[in-house]
Amino acid sequence: MINLFNVPNYVIDTSTFGNHLTGHKVIEFEEKFCEYVGAKHACSINSATSAIFLATLNKNAEITVPSIIPPVVLNAIINAGNTHRFRDDVTWVGDSYILHEFESYKIIDSAQKVEKNQYNIEANPSDLMIFSFYPTKPVGSIDGGIIVSDNKEKIMWFKEACLNGMSNNTNNWERKIKFPGWKMYMNSFQADIASRNLSRLDEKKERLYNVRELYNKSLGQKNSSEHLYRLSVENRENFISLMKKDGITCGVHYRASHLNPVYLSKYQEDLPLSEECDVTTVSIPYHENLTKQEVQKVIKSVRKHGNMRI
Structure with missing residues (x-):
């Protein structure tokens, strides 16, 4: 995995x-x-x-x-x-x-x-x-x-x-x-x-840069984070399930807090970007120990299952 x-x-x-x-x-x-x-x-x-x-x-x-x-x-x-x-x-x-x-x-x-x-x-x-x-x-x-x-x-x-x-x-x-x-x-x-x-942070940054640039070039993204690599996909739950079957772990970062009744605000905010992100955004493997072969496998599976929203 x-x-x-x-x-x-x-x-x-x-x-x-x-x-x-x-x-x-x-x-x-x-x-x-x-x-x-x-x-x-x-x-x-x-x-x-x-x-x-x-x-x-x-x-x-x-x-x-x-x-x-x-x-x-x-x-x-x-x-x-x-x-x-x-x-x-x-x-x-x-x-x-x-x-x-x-x-x-x-x-x-x-x-x-x-x-x-x-x-x-x-x-x-x-x-x-x-x-x-x-x-x-x-x-x-x-x-x-x-x-x-x-x-x-x-x-x-x-x-x-x-x-x-x-x-x-x-x-x-x-x-x-x-x-x-x-x-x-x-x-x-x-x-x-x-x-x-x-x-080890400087060495980690160098490795993450190489992973990120390969992802960006292959997936048409402009991610600059050194913590998460997030994508927007059409059907997130299905995407995560299919990626898992391919031996790839994905995650969600984060949910829209204004939709949670625990965090109701006195303001009635219109937050369309957050609401879209709440259902479409997914994080793919992104760390310094990924091999080039693993990165290529992730890219192949994302292209296969992602139906990405650019």
């Missing part, structure tokens, strides 16, 4: 951790990630969802998001005490986007994209940028996330908030409770895997 994603396997030597929870592995990874994306400060966290929750907590904001979005984003926004509405954006998938813009700074959700010097290119010094280390993301781990910024004060608050509201002292016994916080910190296991995958 040709897999949709690749999740690297690692052997973990816990004797190198020092502390299984908040040890030096976490600090080293934060510094390494900051250097890669060009930010000065970072707070690692147990998931990007938790990062969005804390970043929007008690803002009492109306946050506009794409309808085609992972539901965890909406969950975090709503549970943080905000309201939401939807926009008809189906092109953000695989890229970063502005989650919300306040008067003095913005929050950038880059859960599906990691680039060198990205913070300096896309953000201002006071902005927050959030990344995900969900296993299948560009830098995967045992889940996890990170918030980066050039604003040290903001990052220090996140460090305290996700460490049960405690001061961020190196020695456990010197930490003091400053406010009721959350247990959302990244542990050493997550940091170790994320650090290894970050070290």
